[in-house]
Amino acid sequence: MPTSLPNQATEGEGARTISYAYKASLISSAHQFELTDAGLSWKIGRRSGVWPYADIASIRLSYRPMSMQARRFRADIARAGGGRIAILSTTWQTVSLMTPQDQGYRAFIAELHRRMRAAGSKASLIGGIGTVTYATAVVMLTLLAIAMIGLLARALATSEFTGALFLVGISVWFAWTIGGFIKRNRPRRYSFDALPETLLP
Incomplete structure (x- = not known):
């Protein structure tokens, strides 16, 4: 063990x-x-x-x-x-x-x-994370969100409801995982008296 x-x-x-x-x-x-x-x-x-x-x-x-x-x-x-x-x-x-x-x-x-x-x-x-890395991640996340919205709109317009449901599920999972990573890792300065709670278990 x-x-x-x-x-x-x-x-x-x-x-x-x-x-x-x-x-x-x-x-x-x-x-x-x-x-x-x-x-x-x-x-x-x-x-x-x-x-x-x-x-x-x-x-x-x-x-x-x-x-x-x-x-x-x-x-x-x-x-x-x-x-x-x-x-x-x-x-x-x-x-x-x-x-x-x-x-x-x-x-x-x-x-x-x-x-x-x-x-x-x-x-x-x-x-x-670093400012440049964070900014790049935010831009990529924004572009991906725009693409997902476009695909969802197309699926709904063509009555592809199964595909639309799949896209919704992927979006929720992505927002939960990648969105949480981006939110926690926002670049910041902190002090000895106030450690960032989101970056500690």
């Missing part, structure tokens, strides 16, 4: 150490992270390091669903002077099972922001 990766808080000599881990793929080793007194400690395969909280240059939170897991969130963290790591809210357990780790991910990300603020961080806090 698959078991979850350890995501927990432990008491140390100073502030408590909070850990989080996930597997990005079934065959990869676990990506392991800890919030320590010294900073954000990470280990990915053979690579490892500790980034002082004040050295973190930016955090981007986004919603990244996949076909096997609709509730999937991501934090991209960059360090001043170079270096970037990603933290995902899901982990692979079997060839067909990607498991959400909502509580552990949310607690880890919230505590990371708290410690960065306490360290006097000046990091850029960004929510959603």
